[in-house]
Amino acid sequence: MVLFSPAVRAAGFLRNKPFLKLRHPLLRSMSTGAFNSKIHAENIQVELTSTPKQKPVFDHSLPFGKVFTDHMLEIEWSKQEGFSTPRIVPYHKLQLDPSVPALHYGVQCFEGMKAYKDAQGKVRLFRPELNMKRFHDSCTRLALPDLDEEGMLQSIAKFVRLEEAWVPDVDGCSLYLRPTCIGTTEYLGVAAPSHALIYCIACPVGPYFADGFAPVKVLAETTYKRAFKGGTGDSKVGGNYAPGLLPQQLSSKKGYSQVLWLGEDDAVTEVGAMNLFVFWTTPQGKKQLITAPLDGTILPGVTRNSILELARKWGEFDVSESVYTMQEVQAAVKEGRVIEVFGAGTAAVVAPVNGIGYMDQNLEIPCGPDGKAGALTRRLFDTLSDIHYGRSHEANWSMIV
Amino acid sequence: MVLFSPAVRAAGFLRNKPFLKLRHPLLRSMSTGAFNSKIHAENIQVELTSTPKQKPVFDHSLPFGKVFTDHMLEIEWSKQEGFSTPRIVPYHKLQLDPSVPALHYGVQCFEGMKAYKDAQGKVRLFRPELNMKRFHDSCTRLALPDLDEEGMLQSIAKFVRLEEAWVPDVDGCSLYLRPTCIGTTEYLGVAAPSHALIYCIACPVGPYFADGFAPVKVLAETTYKRAFKGGTGDSKVGGNYAPGLLPQQLSSKKGYSQVLWLGEDDAVTEVGAMNLFVFWTTPQGKKQLITAPLDGTILPGVTRNSILELARKWGEFDVSESVYTMQEVQAAVKEGRVIEVFGAGTAAVVAPVNGIGYMDQNLEIPCGPDGKAGALTRRLFDTLSDIHYGRSHEANWSMIV
Numbered sequence: 001m002v003l004f005s006p007a008v009r010a011a012g013f014l015r016n017k018p019f020l021k022l023r024h025p026l027l028r029s030m031s032t033g034a035f036n037s038k039i040h041a042e043n044i045q046v047e048l049t050s051t052p053k054q055k056p057v058f059d060h061s062l063p064f065g066k067v068f069t070d071h072m073l074e075i076e077w078s079k080q081e082g083f084s085t086p087r088i089v090p091y092h093k094l095q096l097d098p099s100v101p102a103l104h105y106g107v108q109c110f111e112g113m114k115a116y117k118d119a120q121g122k123v124r125l126f127r128p129e130l131n132m133k134r135f136h137d138s139c140t141r142l143a144l145p146d147l148d149e150e151g152m153l154q155s156i157a158k159f160v161r162l163e164e165a166w167v168p169d170v171d172g173c174s175l176y177l178r179p180t181c182i183g184t185t186e187y188l189g190v191a192a193p194s195h196a197l198i199y200c201i202a203c204p205v206g207p208y209f210a211d212g213f214a215p216v217k218v219l220a221e222t223t224y225k226r227a228f229k230g231g232t233g234d235s236k237v238g239g240n241y242a243p244g245l246l247p248q249q250l251s252s253k254k255g256y257s258q259v260l261w262l263g264e265d266d267a268v269t270e271v272g273a274m275n276l277f278v279f280w281t282t283p284q285g286k287k288q289l290i291t292a293p294l295d296g297t298i299l300p301g302v303t304r305n306s307i308l309e310l311a312r313k314w315g316e317f318d319v320s321e322s323v324y325t326m327q328e329v330q331a332a333v334k335e336g337r338v339i340e341v342f343g344a345g346t347a348a349v350v351a352p353v354n355g356i357g358y359m360d361q362n363l364e365i366p367c368g369p370d371g372k373a374g375a376l377t378r379r380l381f382d383t384l385s386d387i388h389y390g391r392s393h394e395a396n397w398s399m400i401v
Numbered sequence: 402m403v404l405f406s407p408a409v410r411a412a413g414f415l416r417n418k419p420f421l422k423l424r425h426p427l428l429r430s431m432s433t434g435a436f437n438s439k440i441h442a443e444n445i446q447v448e449l450t451s452t453p454k455q456k457p458v459f460d461h462s463l464p465f466g467k468v469f470t471d472h473m474l475e476i477e478w479s480k481q482e483g484f485s486t487p488r489i490v491p492y493h494k495l496q497l498d499p500s501v502p503a504l505h506y507g508v509q510c511f512e513g514m515k516a517y518k519d520a521q522g523k524v525r526l527f528r529p530e531l532n533m534k535r536f537h538d539s540c541t542r543l544a545l546p547d548l549d550e551e552g553m554l555q556s557i558a559k560f561v562r563l564e565e566a567w568v569p570d571v572d573g574c575s576l577y578l579r580p581t582c583i584g585t586t587e588y589l590g591v592a593a594p595s596h597a598l599i600y601c602i603a604c605p606v607g608p609y610f611a612d613g614f615a616p617v618k619v620l621a622e623t624t625y626k627r628a629f630k631g632g633t634g635d636s637k638v639g640g641n642y643a644p645g646l647l648p649q650q651l652s653s654k655k656g657y658s659q660v661l662w663l664g665e666d667d668a669v670t671e672v673g674a675m676n677l678f679v680f681w682t683t684p685q686g687k688k689q690l691i692t693a694p695l696d697g698t699i700l701p702g703v704t705r706n707s708i709l710e711l712a713r714k715w716g717e718f719d720v721s722e723s724v725y726t727m728q729e730v731q732a733a734v735k736e737g738r739v740i741e742v743f744g745a746g747t748a749a750v751v752a753p754v755n756g757i758g759y760m761d762q763n764l765e766i767p768c769g770p771d772g773k774a775g776a777l778t779r780r781l782f783d784t785l786s787d788i789h790y791g792r793s794h795e796a797n798w799s800m801i802v
Contacts, residue, residue, distance in 0.1 A: 065500065065589025072499060093496040094504075098473060098602050099466065103495075103583055106507045106639030107646070143646035178589060182504055183643075188466025188579060188604065190674050192646045201499050203589065223631060230626030232644045238507030239640020242584075243633045245508070245544035245593045273591050
């Protein structure tokens with residue numbers, strides 16, 4: 001047992017297998033010549049780090065996306081050979097030829113998901129099959145590999161088990177996972193990639209709001225657009241994000257935290273990198289939770305989907321996926337019909353909005369009696385958090401890895 | 402002189418300078434602490450390769466984008482220190498942290514330009530200041546560094562001089578240059594990059610058409626879109642290209658070589674990665690060369706701009722940058738008013754189109770008496786080629802490096 005760190009001993013999948021210690025560059029030549037359309041997680045290869053990092057203190061001050069775990073998951077793909085055997089190797093810099101399409105033509109997509117530790121110390125993923133489905137669809141949209149969702153998920157599960165000690169056992173904290181697929185052909189032509197690398201890195205993160213809800217002011221952006229029909233707004237691809245950095249900087253200078261993205265005729269679409277929900281009373285006097293429909297311009301968020309399912313199951317108010325505009329939101333604010341507005345995504349779960357800048361006006365949005373978050377926002381946060389951490393089994397949405 | 406290869410001896414800028422042989426990773430620590438808003442090409446550092454490659458045969462069979470020269474140009478940037486001293490180092494794989502925004506959020510932009518060898522053996526760039534201007538604007542659009550255009554161009558010129566022996570001395574061949582800027586912050590947050598890498602690689606290339614003009618059939622794409630107002634269609638950024646790979650594959654299956662991108666109301670915009678020109682007789686009986694206007698969705702091509710300037714100088718027909726639609730092209734084809742259609746870009750100069758698929762119809766486009774290219778297409782190709790190779794000084798568009 002002296003060969004294994006506690007993390008490895010905890011990773012049961014290693015117990016009954018010969019331990020493979022393989023040097024990373026050599027693996028490239030281990031091809032069998034056959035075409036693998038599947039990712040064989042059962043054959044995963046592991047090379048443990050010889051220099052484990054000092055773990056940060058797991059508390060609410062953990063920053064997002066800066067501290068990474070000891071290892072990473074890698075799977076290579078080529079048009080000729082399909083997927084390589086997945087491997088877990090020490091976290092390392094990628095060696096990429098300067099000509100690869102991942103660096104020139106935006107041939108890259110990713111997922112964002114979290115692993116949570118429950119009170120019994122078990123590690124849980126939240127609806128990971130939805131992330132794998134979307135990862136598959138994003139790859140397809142960019143002519144990247146036809147992803148084996150099941151093999152990918154099993155490989156990620158094994159990676160998370162190996163890094164179990166990096167999953168914080170603190171409520172509100174989690175291990176953020178970033179599966180990524182990039183085109184790696186060494187060729188400057190604009191063409192579907194013949195080679196790709198799929199990898200997953202992980203970082204322990206604190207809650208989005210370290211000290212409880214802090215509502216944000218958002219700026220409805222009328223010049224720059226996030227997405228358009230016929231584009232990639234419904235895929236999680238790199239090219240959706242960089243164009244938002246400049247508008248984000250400009251909105252920040254005007255005192256807003258996030259950009260509220262508008263579609264045609266100022267339809268409300270998303271906020272920052274989150275889906276957006278408005279809870280209001282319709283002009284007909286009906287209470288309604290509304291969010292933009294999946295018309296090809298909207299990211300099919302896992303949190304978005306879960307909120308819709310929960311709210312529909314509760315059956316206490318109308319739930320709608322349909323087009324609504326800033327003009328309608330503006331009228332509803334003026335008439336006192338807006339109850340709550342919040343963003344929804346894996347990072348924050350839900351993020352309350354207390355103001356929307358639109359056409360040089362600031363629309364004030366209610367945020368509950370304490371001005372921090374409304375009742376529905378809080379209820380959704382609590383319900384989803386209870387499922388994340390295995391305190392509730394209301395929905396069969398939590399997978400123990 | 403025994404230390405220097407012929408290429409280096411030819412590169413005069415090295416003659417009067419102490420030769421700096423610096424190992425690449427050490428350079429990172431050479432910061433002075435001061436902020437550099439300029440790229441100091443006059444201080445460029447050079448590390449020559451110890452293993453020069455075998456050069457390919459320079460003829461028309463040279464492929465595009467597969468064979469790279471011995472060296473590359475690199476400049477680092479950080480928000481705190483600005484631009485590093487530029488350096489020319491052996492061509493090498495980039496070591497990138499797997500968390501950098503270049504690989505997740507499409508924080509990447511590039512340029513495409515060519516160096517030509519004239520009959521006197523001098524190396525020429527074509528209107529490189531336009532590429533630098535666009536490179537600057539692409540960086541700005543993605544919250545990348547405020548590029549020093551002059552310092553960048555001088556650095557590229559020094560790089561090209563060093564690689565002079567890689568510039569083919571064959572008409573139709575050239576050294577393709579790929580300046581690139583990528584965000585390199587080691588951070589998963591969606592934020593403006595604090596670190597970036599600017600690099601330039603180069604590859605000798607043959608002509609786009611190895612055996613003279615070969616006209617292409619293009620498919621007008623009505624489902625997928627290339628760009629939209631408020632997006633990045635007028636910048637040369639990675640995210641503009643990956644979304645086109647799937648439509649390109651689909652059009653290829655239908656027997657078309659390229660995608661013809663449409664805008665709102667089926668306005669004709671670009672073809673593949675080129676601007677598009679139609680030469681026709683208007684319904685009013687006027688001969689006109691038309692291309693889509695720079696409304697924010699169109700790439701401001703250097704070849705596009707040069708064709709417009711040449712045609713306006715010639716003054717033989719109307720030249721228009723304005724919106725025109727597939728319906729208008731369709732009507733013009735039916736009425737026999739279309740004279741020629743061609744794509745325009747750095748790779749091909751001009752590429753004749755002999756058919757457009759639209760709404761399950763194939764519109765046949767004339768291509769001159771031999772069916773390969775019309776008279777205007779040929780004239781533009783010859784005029785521009787003569788300027789590229791220094792045979793004509795009609796316009797002051799050629800810079801000797």
